[in-house]
Amino acid sequence: MLSSLKSTTTLNNGVKMPWVGLGVFLVKDGEEVVNSVKTAIEVGYRSIDTAAVYKNEEGVGKAIAESNVPREELFITTKLWNADQGYEETLKAFDVSMEKLGLDYLDLYLIHWPLPSHGKYVETWKALEKLYKDGRVRAIGVSNFKVHHLEDILANCEIKPMVNQVEYHPRFNQRELHEFCKKNEIQLEAWSPLMQGGLLDEPVLVEIAKKYDKSPAQVIIRWDIQTGVVTIPKSVKPHRIAENADVFDFELSHEDMDKINALNQDQRMFADPDEFSRV
Template identity: 55%
Template sequence: MVPNVRLTNDVEMPRLGFGVYKIADDEVGQAIHTAIEAGYRAIDTATLYRNERGVGAAVRASGLPRSELFITTKLWNTDHGYDAAMRAFDHSLDQLGLDYVDLYLIHWPVPSRDLYVDTWRALEKINADGRARAIGVSNFQVPHLERLLDETDVVPAVNQIELHPNLQQAALRAFDTDHGIVTESWSPLARGRMLDHEVLTTIARKHGKTPAQIVLRWHIEMGLVAIPKSVTPQRIRENIDIFDFELDAHDIAGIASLEVNGRLGPNPDTHA
């Protein structure tokens, strides 16, 4: 149901995944069960979310071969530096109870600590050892990416950033594309804050879809990977039901008009 994108190292990654931010460890299993039944095959967690153990248990309980699921986790800000990053990854893998992850990301660059280059070298080692099939970053701006490209050997496969119609990140997306980096959208629905906008409700009526489905389809047509999060079974199923229609040029132009540089999360240049 969900198409894949091929990363620079030929790993295939689903274009739509299931985010588990702020889902408690003892509740995440049921949400993932619903998501897998609906057709999701990618799960996105992080050390910060404190639910890696529940995610791993849900993967094992799914009955699916491990190779059919794409599991992402992320290194938290306090674990920057080569040795600390290696320890943090070991801990995440232990919490998940898995032999490997499909994608491991540096969650934030934390430029004030100036350790993300050394941290990236740890991820290169983890990748070379086969314990993460692909490695990438999250919330990296162009200057952070340029340093990695200049000072290290492996180009990040993915840059996961806040991205939605109110924050379209055109320049950063273009940089990623120019360097073969897949852009992945976190908070792809802007926490629901724009879903009642007339532009989106009009497009939704036209296609017989919900405004959330319109926005997620926009991410797909922009060449992005999106990871919507919900614990409501109906919304989990609706969010993946976006592959039976296409937006036209008028729809795309309307959504482009929603850009207001409306960041909801922290500024990556200052977040510690």
Template identity: 55%
Template sequence: MTTVPHLALNNGVAIPQLGFGVFQVPAEDTAKVVRTALETGYRSIDTAAAYRNEAGVGEALRAAGLPRDELFITTKLWNSDQGYDSTLRAFDTSMGKLGLDYLDLYLIHWPLPARDTYVDTWRAFEKLQADGRVRAIGVSNFQIPHLRRLFDETDVVPAVNQIELHPHLQQPELRTFHAEHGIATEAWSPLAQGALLAEETITALASKYGKSPAQIVLRWHLQIGNVVIPKSVTTSRIAENFELFDFELDADDVLAIGEMDKGTRTGPDPDTFNVG
């Protein structure tokens, strides 16, 4: 079976560079889909309270019977649960649904700048990590000012920032900031919901390497150092997205994809999104 490379987070915890996301996977389908991903070889599963499918992830993990230390499980705190005490309660709820004794990575889903609760929320995350209930803590959709405020007012630098990132939205300034501060960049919507797979640059590279357009884009993510979590409910696509380690993009081809940046999002702007 293919061995997925791991990246060392800033606290020494190792995260698989390729994982499996379950955003928008229906709750009733989640257990089957995650079981397929685990059988394919994925060992990192990314869910969230807001996806309403944590219980299905937990069911799949129990059914698979894999050693716990082979798995890397991520979930996220939803916006309505931000705040110190409410975060601790929400964590317990998520863990009950997942059926786990500890979590590998817990993320604040959005900064919600207008609500101004993410610092208190982060302090609860620090407690969860200090208590040994979470191996690593991080954030999602945080911008540089949000991260700087955590640096100034709390003690633990986030291990991960999971952000929208794909060839049409490459976020070079934020990625550079992450690198300077030891924060791993994790890409959600790594294929821009399929919007860029018909682009000439990508299709030409797919022909050159004998790979699918999705494989080209996912391989690009790996080569520029991102953690990436593609999502699919199709068995063949789940397998295809895992087959990224038998080829490598030439340096010029990585640069060509780098020229596709348009600064366009498929999801909300973190500076203005305050829903939930």
């Protein structure tokens, strides 16, 4: 059984990525994000996930600089925003993110959305390949890509994506996409795994949580890991950050995994990537 927050999965290029990280979506830059990231690192988190559009890369970078953990022990992810898609634009946007983060290299860089209405994600991917070949980022991937978007990338790439970060939770388990990613050695990663708290009163999860003397949130995070999905729950509360990490001392039974899988309703909380076009 996976033993701690330092437990990792191995990406298709051999890079090791922690199974559980801290997401900082909607966390305010400055004191709030600095404190959240520092708390997470103190608890034992080694993976931090931000994005250009979150506007808190500077705070994340400050927290990393002020932590006592060596840089090489951390796994830092950021994402390219939609307005910066395109080959040259991507290279410039990467430089801006790196300056804000104050890092010499990045562990994972993702295209945040496919933005099919703009038709640039293959060209954008070529820029990520360059960043990877130049050694500026250890792994590259995508976010919110559906099967047909991934097929476009795979048909036109030299280097296949290592990660696809998507909306994933018990009410939206993306089974077809997950199977496609497994078949193509692309690691699936869950954003908003707790459905922004919308699943914490779900009776099935409450019942399972009581059985293991855990919280519904811990059950969901454990379910993610056992389905082979990396997960990045977000919180700014120190006790929640610690609670979300305490998922390595129990294992869900096959029966309980099946009960959670049965909660799927193909219910998106956010936009369909084919339709989302905000820049």
